[in-house]
Amino acid sequence: MSLEVRLEGLSAHYGDTRVLDRTDLRLPAGSFTALLGPSGCGKSTVLNLVAGFVRASEGRVTAGSAPVRGPGPERGVVFQHYALFPWRTARGNVEFALKRLGLPRPERRRRALAALAEVGLADGAEKYPAQLSGGMQQRVALARALAAEPEVLLMDEPFGALDALTRTRMQHLLRALWQRRGTTVLFVTHDIDEALALAERVIVLGGTPGRILADHTVPAGSGDPDLRALIAHHLGSD
Amino acid sequence: MHATPSPPGRYRGRLGPALGVAGAVLTLWYLLARSGAVAPGLLPTPAQTAAALADSACSGALAADLGASLARAGQGFALGAVVGSALGFATGYLPRLSAAVTPLISFLRPIPAIALVPLATAWFGIGETAKRLLIAYAVLLAVWLYVHDGVSRVPVSHLRAARSLGAPLHRRFIEVLLPAAAPALLAALRYGASVALLALVAAELGGADSGLAYRLQVDGQFLRVDRMFAGLLVLGLLGVTIDLLLAAAGRRLVHWSTS
Structure with missing residues (x-):
């Protein structure tokens, strides 16, 4: 129950401003990828493009074999502020x-x-x-x-508004759910430690317009201080 | 327990001071009417006002006027509220439509309903149609504006969540947009009801043969100040009653809203 997601030559504009510049990315089916970057680097734009909420100005997104033309139930979304009714x-x-x-x-x-x-x-x-x-609301949203x-789960800084302890609990819960279900996950965050704790792969996004600065595989059982330092360097050298 | 008073306790707490103020106003009114400071015949005492009210209630005039006014205001309100809500949902949900009609609304809104009475009379005569349409028009503008504002403030994430959960358009409207805008819709209806009463008075003063405001005008011509006071009292009580009923219905319908 998971789909591969592909971004091919994807650009996006906000008004006249280019916020994402010709980006290619492949998320294998069942993978857990963190999209890391500072505010305004275009990481939420990538998520909104995959969700089908906004349209690309160039390039395309495919989920499985079908091009993304709008929102669809095979791509579930968890919002930063829960968006519960x-x-x-x-x-x-x-x-x-x-x-x-x-x-x-x-x-x-x-x-x-x-x-x-x-x-x-x-x-x-x-x-x-x-x-x-807040933590309980995000559990309901999840x-x-x-x-x-869904075969793809898109999460836009879902734990950003939670306190540290609740956040750690939610991260454990998400890991366990992903291991059980094997859904493809794209997780947007600006927190290096959260990205390393959750994902198999960390993609650093930055620059204006946004583009991919680095693409790291996180070894199982992470906690590698060198990798953290390297990613911090990529983030800082933006 | 005592730190968080229950809702009935809260209202009881407010009722005391409100009754106190009402009592003070009544006393002041009574003293002023008896003092002779106001020319005799221009300010009735509370008792004379109550007598005039009882008089018109017993003769059946009050019921007839109330019935005529409520029918006009009710029909005009219903028409204006339905059309105004529909327009509000349309322009609140479709920003391009909103941009196209906003200048028109901005132009029409400051024109008071009373300024339209002569035109309505010229077009539709002094019959019921003119009055109902005038009230409907005033209510329509008020409700449109409030509903438009409420609908355009519905969080985009609610609509996005619904779309990504596979809800088709009719479900997004009935199950998301409608409840999300419900608090604004109820506020719009409360405001619309008060506007309906204002427009009702304007319409009846412009020419009528029955109704609360028509009666005020007749009583004015005969300088029956006691009856005029009774009529104003009825208008005020009518407004308060309608607002309380709508507010109570609103609290039940939008129980999740804190406003």
Whole structure:
């Protein structure tokens, strides 16, 4: 249940400003890639292009064999500020994702509760987002995205607003979910340690207009201080 | 427990001072009317006002006027609210359409409804159609503006999330845009209802044979100040009642919203 994602000669403009310059990138099916860079380097633009929220001015994105022409349920998105629907409970938010499948109501409910249990939020199913902490809200957002059974999971600084402890917990949860499901993950962050803790591969984006500055494979069991120093150097020399 | 008062407790806490102010105003009114500072016959006492109110209630005049006014305001409001909401959703959701019609709205908005009474009379006569259309027009502009503003403020991430979860257009409208804009829609309807009352008065003063404002005009011609006070009291109470009902309905419908 995963797709390869390809960026081919991809450029994007914001108004008259070029924010991404002829970028090529291949994310193998089932891989976990972190897109690292300072604010405004175009990393969110890359994610929005893959999600189909914005259009490329040149080049193209393909997911599997199909070119990306707009948003689609095979590419799930987890947003920085969760983007939960405040008028629906946690379960209601997850069920929104399941409606597309045309399941009978009890089955939809059962699957939504299972998805919430998978992210450790079985108890909060009937709560509204405003009644949940930031970490819990992001768990719901993750459950909602995963319930749609996407083959690519796009995450835009999803843990940026969380405190350090909650953030570490969410990182462990995400790693475990990825190992279980094998979904292709593209994870945007500006935090080197987060990128190294999560991803198999770290791509450093920078410059104006944005382009790929470095592409590192993270050895299993990471914690390599030399690699961290090298990536920090790439980030700093932007 | 005592640190966070329950909602009923909160309202009880507010009711005390409000009753105090109302009592003070009544007392002041009474003293002023009895002091002789105002020319006799120009300021009725609270008791005389209540008597005038009871009088028109018993004769059936109040019910007839109230019925005529409510029918006009209600029909005009319904028409204006439906069209205004539809336009608000359209221009709030489609920025290009919004850019095209914004100058028009900016031009029409500052023209008070009362300024349109002669035109409405010229076009539609002094019948019910002119009054309903005038009220509908005033409500339409108010509701359009509020709904437009609410819809254009719906977070783009909500709509993006819905699209990437595979929700087609009709689901995005009913399940995302509508609830997301619901707090603004309810605020728009409350404001629209108050505008409907203003336009109602303007329309009835411009020529009518029944209604609360028509009665005020007749009472004015006969200098029945006690009846005029009673009429104003009814208009005020009507406005407050409608607003409270809409606010209560809103609290139930948009329970997730803190505003």
